[in-house]
């Protein structure tokens with residue numbers, strides 16, 4: 001028998017990057033908030049610099065939920081379905097901000113206006129016909145105050161490149177105008193990233209240190225970064241990574257109005273006779289609980305957001321909650337981060353230490369920062385070079401055709417070359433398409449017996465052309481810095497991704513969007529949705545700062561409009 | 568689990584053994600294949616701590632295989648000295664238990680394949696024949712031999728290689744990388760909890776720190 005608990009003003013499902021932000025403005029405004037989190041608290045003692053545990057075995061120290069419900073994938077409706085063995089999203093208080101890279105980017109103003117800006121500059125015909133892309137319901141300026149808030153409340157290190165319209169070459173001159181500097185200077189450079197920056201300037205490009213949600217100096221009484229090299233899928237042993245677990249969540253708890261419930265695995269969102277959300281059901285150790293709430297905010301990451309909606313069927317919503325327009329699961333995209341470029345240098349790079357957020361970026365070929373008139377695609381990519389290498393990873397390096405993969409020759413190669421290769425991280429614009437979507441898998445179920453999500457998605461020409469273009473640029477950059485050999489990786493498939501978008505897209509038109517411009521359901525007024533599932537475009541930069549800014553904005557709106565939303 | 572003191576003992580022994588082996592082999596002409604007599608392999612791996620998952624025969628075969636994957640040679644010790652087999656054995660008794668059966672079948676198939684294709688058990692083949700056999704297994708060429716590989720022999724090889732690399736280059740806490748021979752091979756300067764700007768300069772050579780993440784008392788054990 002389900003046990004019904006005392007009601008709350010707001011229930012947040014999932015305390016990750018997004019849910020972990022929304023709790024703070026709500027609790028500070030005086031609302032009683034309950035956060036239901038499938039994982040547990042993890043602390044610095046759980047964050048050993050241990051490649052086997054963190055990278056090879058995928059965090060056995062944490063609750064295993066994401067790994068037990070990995071979505072299936074097929075390229076299109078008639079392609080075979082496959083399923084990956086694991087998915088690296090985290091289940092814990094703080095969510096994936098516990099072990100993510102913490103690159104903390106704003107989107108480019110162009111990303112909010114892909115349709116209108118492309119049409120204005122190149123003509124409507126340049127938008128791929130099968131794409132369902134729309135302009136966001138607002139522009140960059142609307143989100144700027146919230147970007148600023150998250151940067152200052154959590155702590156982001158970086159260098160402004162556009163301070164109220166004043167450009168500064170030491171920062172990103174392509175970014176939208178910001179109202180003030182970052183709260184901390186950028187993470188320091190390394191010998192290798194400095195070398196790469198100089199090579200980029202030599203090409204006439206404008207390199208700059210990337211923004212990181214990591215302390216470059218003491219901030220809010222927490223330590224600066226130690227650059228120890230285990231940040232990539234590792235937690236921070238000195239709490240210098242500003243995940244929601246050490247920033248907004250503890251502060252919300254201090255108000256006395258935010259209750260964190262761990263090991264609470266939400267299975268359904270309930271609705272009342274009027275079609276409004278009445279609360280949620282969750283399971284802890286086989287016991288079912290009902291947590292009534294006047295407002296529910298769903299922030300369980302893209303795949304689980306969509307799955308929970310599709311699983312929450314009722315009389316009012318026979319095809320899943322908020323899905324009477326058939327838009328849940330549509331306009332799905334995942335960031336094209338494949339098509340890697342790896343370079344071999346004739347000297348040691350000394351990148352054994354550092355972190356994936358300690359690096360140098362080039363945005364000259366991102367978004368619409370360059371003229372596309374003579375090109376056959378729109379959008380572009382961010383080039384990112386960083387200092388990060390762990391021993392098992394190093395021993396698995398590409399041998400550039402210079403040695404076999406094992407044996408005495410391999411050993412001779414690795415002894416010389418383990419510290420001589422570097423792989424760039426290349427994030428590229430990805431568009432939503434009519435035939436790319438999420439639904440429930442008809443066969444595969446999770447350990448509780450619920451269907452897992454199914455991804456039907458494939459890249460199109462626009463993504464493939466960007467990939468080839470960006471690989472050319474990256475190769476030129478490496479060669480300018482002295483690389484003697486280059487290998488290129490394939491673009492890959494659109495299987496489960498750590499940068500997923502859409503499925504509950506935000507927009508004014510309820511025929512094509514699930515949530516309104518504030519993040520609340522068009523169909524269910526007291527249901528808000530947090531995370532990348534509301535984003536309709538990817539841009540060429542990681543999503544988290546943007547979805548955190550959106551989460552703060554949604555929470556602010558809820559506070560301002562409490563009466564009309566909750567009553 | 569093994570105590571810290573045990574670990575030091577084993578590491579010390581492995582390092583000492585490696586030094587002797589290295590001295591002996593230094594007499595070989597450059598590029599010569601290292602000795603791979605079953606006897607000497609046996610000596611290197613004994614006295615072996617009690618096996619946790621593998622049988623003694625499986626462990627011996629695995630030892631002979633990893634000796635070819637990352638050989639000990641004049642440049643330094645390899646996967647055997649690192650204790651890759653100990654790592655695999657222990658992991659199969661714990662977090663990798665779901666792969667136990669794949670090892671049983673894969674090793675048996677590899678041994679059958681040695682007899683079928685080369686007329687002798689793997690450990691009695693010359694190093695060159697061992698290598699050529701392993702190439703068959705790696706490429707999937709051994710799959711259709713009737714030796715009994717589950718699916719492709721390439722899948723077995725890929726798993727075995729991945730685990731050998733983990734056992735050679737991972738944290739010694741898990742039983743491999745004894746005497747830090749894997750980290751020395753790569754030139755990895757070791758686990759530090761704080762890194763200075765100087766440590767990150769081009770051309771800098773941070774003093775190698777040889778310790779496990781769990782040698783400090785900062786972290787809960789895995």
Ligand SMILES: Cc1cc2nc3c(=O)[nH]c(=O)nc-3n(C[C@H](O)[C@H](O)[C@H](O)COP(=O)(O)OP(=O)(O)OC[C@H]3O[C@@H](n4cnc5c(N)ncnc54)[C@H](O)[C@@H]3O)c2cc1C
Nearest residue numbers: 014016017018038091095096100101102103266531542544
């Ligand atoms: C290795 C890695 C590196 C990354 N690096 C970067 C980076 O550098 N920069 C960047 O911007 N982005 C990065 N990302 C992506 C980033 O992690 C995500 O964009 C972000 O975490 C998404 O926020 P979220 O709140 O939607 O999901 P999450 O942060 O994953 O939080 C979701 C939370 O919901 C909980 N949950 C899920 N289902 C339920 C349920 N049914 N009931 C209760 N709780 C539930 C989960 O346990 C989790 O705590 C990285 C991701 C990974 C995996």
